[in-house]
Amino acid sequence: MAEPARHPLAYAWASPLTLPGLVLAGAARATGGAVVVRDGVVEAHGGLLAPLLPRLGVGVRPIAMAVGHVVLAVDQGALDCTRRHERVHVEQAERWGPLFPLAYAGASLAALLRGQDPYHDNAFEREACAASEG
Numbered sequence: 703m704a705e706p707a708r709h710p711l712a713y714a715w716a717s718p719l720t721l722p723g724l725v726l727a728g729a730a731r732a733t734g735g736a737v738v739v740r741d742g743v744v745e746a747h748g749g750l751l752a753p754l755l756p757r758l759g760v761g762v763r764p765i766a767m768a769v770g771h772v773v774l775a776v777d778q779g780a781l782d783c784t785r786r787h788e789r790v791h792v793e794q795a796e797r798w799g800p801l802f803p804l805a806y807a808g809a810s811l812a813a814l815l816r817g818q819d820p821y822h823d824n825a826f827e828r829e830a831c832a833a834s835e836g
């Protein structure tokens with residue numbers, strides 16, 4: 703099922719995140735990966751992303767990651783199985799724009815201060831997990 707069209711202002715607001723995501727997508731393509739646009743979101747996988755993404759996590763080994771309107775993944779299977787989860791992060795980036803990394807880090811810090819896990823108990827991750835499980 704296709705997602706509703708995204709608003710042009712959502713692209714502009716999230717563009718400070720999307721631009722570095724596009725650089726990584728281009729680097730993935732240049733190193734043997736693939737890049738497609740699906741429902742208004744750039745999806746990239748393979749190439750340098752396969753060894754790079756698992757190293758970017760703190761306490762977790764990510765297989766996919768949303769960076770603005772770009773979703774990066776280690777391979778096609780990772781893209782497919784994380785699509786609903788990562789689309790929630792794209793929507794979060796549309797709401798928070800350039801503030802999203804700060805808000806995400808703040809949510810991790812809040813979880814730590816509650817004595818919880820900074821990834822699994824991060825409010826943004828909980829929202830994405832709830833959507834992908836629902």
Ligand SMILES: [Zn+2]
Nearest residue numbers: 787791827830
């Ligand atoms: Zn997530």
